[in-house]
Amino acid sequence: MLAFELAQRFRKTRSEQRFISFISMSSTIGIALGCFVLIVLLSVMNGFEKELTSRILSVVPHGELYSKSESGIENLDAQLYRLSQDSRIASVTPYTGITGMLQSKGELKAISVTGIPVNSVSDKYAERVTSDDWQRFSTQKNGLIVGKGIFASMDLNIGDIVQILIPQTTQDLTFKAPRSITLSVSGVLSVGGELDNQLGLMHLETASEAIGISSKSQGIQFTLNDPFSAYDTMRDIGYSYPQGVYMSDWTRTQGHLYNDIQLVRAVVY
Secondary structure (H helix, E strand, C coil), X not given: CHHHHHHHHHHHHHHHHHHHHHHHHHHHHHHHHHXXXXXXXXXXHHHHHXXXXXXXXXXXCCEEEEECCCCCCCCHHHHHHHHHCCCCEEEEEEEEEEEXXXXXXXXXXXXXXXXXXXXXXXXXXXXXXXXXXXHHHHHCCCEEEEEHHHHHHCCCCCCCEEEEEEEEECCCCCEEEEEXXXXXXEEEECCCHHHXXXXXXXXXXXXXXXXXXXXXXXXXXXXXXXXXXXXXXXXXHHHCCCCCEEEEEHHHHCHHHHHHHHHHHHHHC
């Protein structure tokens, strides 16, 4: 009888230990799996954020001011010097933007072309344009660099002659025949993502002349030391600017990418 009771006692103990061991193992596996998924997904999101900063925001300006007047930015050189003294700003660059249709071989494609001062922004595009393409572009006043997606979809070749059709409006807001600019394809810009299907680069002087800017540029592009402060910084600069200007920053054009990253990160947490 004593042996039976001892056997029953040890049997229950082993049974309870097995159950406790099962619970412990399940809990350990669950916690390990949860930590693994959390670390992997957060690493992926951090990688996306790094790519956003190092690739897209290295080409897309952090902020822009562009003139309300058709004549462009007044006293450009003095304003560039004044703004460059701001500790929040890494660099300032004059630009003229053109949105139109790229025409080649009977095909049309929408394109957003930025006129840039070639000699002062070469480092910004050093990793996105080959040195040969940039050298060719620098020596051609009518040169055009197009995004990789545009180059492939329109079956372009280096040296092709293309046209950019620029829409024009009249005082009564009716459209008239578009203005045309003839350019030569000088190179390919590779940023990554949808931007390769939209962007183009041309000489600042050519762009300003094409849309009738009497000053040197239509606006000013900003590269900030902290790109994530662009919203507040650009409004602070824009409201105090001595000329009537429109304000813009990268969160308006590319901010959906950053918002998506933050949303996924919050869901993971």
